[in-house]
Amino acid sequence: MGLRNNLYFLGQIILSLSIVSLAAKKVDNEVNIWPMPVSVSHGNRVLYMSKTFELKTNGSKYKDVSGILKDGFSRLLDVIKAGHVIDDHSGGGVHHLTQIQGIHVVILSPNDTLIYGIDESYKLLVPAEGKPVYAHIQANTVYGALHGLETFSQLCYFNFKNRKIEVRHVPCNITDQPRFSYRGILIDTARHYQPISMIKKVIDSMAYAKLNVLHWHIVDTQSFPLEIPSYPNLWRGSYSASETYTMADAAAIVSYAQRRGIHVLAEIDVPGHALSWGIGYPQLWPSRNCKEPLDVSNEFVFKLIDGILSDFSKVFKFKFVHLGGDEVDTSCWETTPHIKKWMNEHKMVQSQAYEYFVLRAQKIASSHGYEIINWEETFNNFGSKLNRNTVVHNWIGPDVAPQVVAAGFRCIVSNQDKWYLDHLDTPWQDFYMNEPLSNITNPKHQKLVIGGEVGMWGEHVDGSDIEQTIWPRAAAAAERLWTPYVKLAKNVEEVEGRLSHFRCLLNQRGVAAAPLNAPGREAPDGPGSCFMQ
Template sequence: MAIGSTKPLYTLICTYTLLLISALADARILGLNSTSESDESQVFLWPLPSNFTFGNGTISIDPDLSLAFYFNGDNSTVSTIVEEAFRRYKAIIFKHSSSFSKLRLTRDLPYDISELSIIVRSDKEELKLGTDESYSLTVAKGDDHSIVGGAKIEANSVFGALRGLETFSQLCAYDYVTKTVQVYKAPWYIHDTPRFAYRGLLLDTSRHYLPVNIIKQIIESMSYAKLNVLHWHIIDEESFPLEVTTYPNLWKGAYTKWERYTIEDAYEIVNFAKMRGINVMPEVDVPGHAESWGAGYPDLWPSPSCREPLDVAKNFTFDVISGILTDMRKIFPFELFHLGGDEVHTDCWTSTPHVKQWLQDHNMTANEAYQYFVLKAQEIAVSKNWTPVNWEETFNTFASKLNPKTVVHNWLGGGVCPKAVAKGFRCIFSNQGIWYLDHLDVPWDEVYNAEPLEGINDASEQQLVLGGEVCMWGETADASNVQQTIWPRAAAAAERLWSKRESISAGNITASVLPRLQYFRCLLTRRGVQAAPVTNFYARNPPSGPGSCYEQ
């Protein structure tokens, strides 16, 4: 009788001991045993939230965590976007779920968090530039019953709720001793909003074809870093892989008949991205970088031996551009459309007899014809309710002629965004010296320290900088290595674009930021993302020897 009565007590003591040992061990590993609660370097969240406080408690999460969803207090309406996101994140958080069925039979302690409440104030699910992505996240201590279920996300839009779910998932850590999911440093109170509306990644599928599933994996990984625009550079001089119904021979410019994107593929990518709060901005680069168009329609070439820029002298050229944009408008709802306009070499125009004659007839130089082409393409895009984005050469060459809605995309170097916003244009920052991911010798800290607002001090002009994007050009990247080329350096830019400037620019970033970035890189690998070590001299190189994921 005495032995029987002490057995539950013995089990309880053992359970508490295991919890304590495990918590101390994990705290030591993750650097969470600091006595300074204001030391942000000990907070392993990426990107760093705008405002947050935390405590020193450890709480457990029920593997049967349920979702309570409310639109303005009404729980009768369901958001498919939030429901599907909750299922995705639950699978990530509880990836060791096969262990839980047995564990629950012997576990005597109740879980601290059994329900996640998500409150969204608007039932609109339109995703566009400037959509409100702010959120608040509260994770209460186990003895705090003011939050029903123990955790709550509040947001103005479903897309803010998605960002809150990502942060919640990063707070959750699996304990291998107790075999439970825990949140350290509870309670957490987080109020978060992005610094920039546009936080992008360019993906080039022309230089090397990327299968749809690879593109979707990259989109998924973007959501982990809270990036929100996929700039899909679909077409270039090397290949034209996209189906265009109006001009069906265009995708004869694909490398092979197996390396193509159907209309259905494009729809699938756009919808997949929206479910993760990510817009897709397509790019059709004109008039240069378009040799592949002539594989299906040779009349688009100035001549068979001189194949780009596109023939400015023929109305057919602009009919094809209009047809492409008409078809693409049905697929891509995002208001920005990238028209390229970079690296236009006009030798073909001046050396091809019929184009040369056209220039003379219209009293144009080749440079003036370049301006004419870009402005005509802009006019077509605007007529289809798109806002044109152009690479900076168009601004550098004829800024005063550009459509005033134009978004100038910086890439050649610094100093362009200050000039563009001073003239009233909006700007996207992508300085190639630091944010081109195919430049493999650019280290993570240079990516991190790049500042989109550098040289812009006027508050009204700062508002014209939409944000920035890192660019994954595909000359030396395909499905075999694209993800380890993107990550983790893209995450460094992602935090620059999300977090408050004053929070991430102070102090020694090697001491305060590097441990968090290494932790995030390991989080990516645990989630199946092929992220390379952080501190390699060359990006995407494998480790140089044995060691912990957290110190590579």
């Protein structure tokens, strides 16, 4: 290689190192918390973590009998160490730094039942001085305290010179609470099976971004992977015997999520998207040649739905259940003689039979203590007939949510043009700027938007690529759903560095988050610092 080429490559290396150095300095000077809290004030001092860093709870009404807080503290230690070996000796030039001895957590409520709308607020104080120095978290519930622990973790860094954990930006005073009570991710285990270990990894990563609802789209046309004890033949609709979940598996997932402050919303999508149901019970199909939607004229269909929801009620304790109701093509009913006869006898046309099915399924769900979420087509077709407690799930476009809340219904926003993760050409900037209250100005109507959700539909996603398809774009939506509107950036360039830092933090914690500036889930575009991708 010639001298000119050698000098060129040497220059490129020096330039790259300079960029990385500048990026590191920028990261060092910023308070890189994601999502941004309601209020942050901070200094520039540094503490380092004592090797006996501990959790104190004296003065707390919460006794942690179930170990939720203790486990959360253990996870905190794991993520801030990020696999590094901490120097337990007192040397390394750190004598001049003040040690932080632990975190003192005071929780005002003794109850750790996870209910929808629970208080998730917290206050975090990290003082610069004290005898001894402790960080302080105060929260009304243990779930607010978990959010406080997550925020504290993002103030911590491994110092490679002295091999210790630093706590930066001290003194630090943070007050925080979520903007919306529903902050979700949908995962789809029907188009591709997701291993239980991967579902748990998704739950862990949701907690890092302070998302609180895992919408589990369990079954669909292609497969029925969940055991239903009341109707065991439904399991025959799975892809294979090993690509299934027992009810005990489902209960374990619900418990795992609950201990991290995350609800699990179960969905069965009826009457469409249910061809797989008939593998085990062919009588659910209108006919052998016409297998969707479910046979509206067959009483066994509703008996089976009742059995499913009865089994659900023993495991899925979230107050809501999702009944789908989208993309229903009723032409099959019109061309099936016995259903056509039934509709004539009941003086119904296809659209009325669709309405009948959805409303009857709603009554069954209500009888098991659930409030119902339905996709927006149910509102678009017969909104005034829906149960008044229905939450309408907007997904098709941005114009429906204002109509839903104006009609007095609650709404979840998931408009596909901005918040569908399977749309790989939708960049993180669009996820960040998608505003759930767009064109909703009446304060009473704004309160009916309970939150939003990003959709990780599974046609092209399995255990090999789900994490990099979700992250970091879901994090952009997470800040939109957590942070007060007045604190959100009006220009995405203002948050790019902080989001890039969070993406690298996810990587350090073992989450396969894709590069920030690549579309969808592409690999890095050549060598470079994580912070510059």
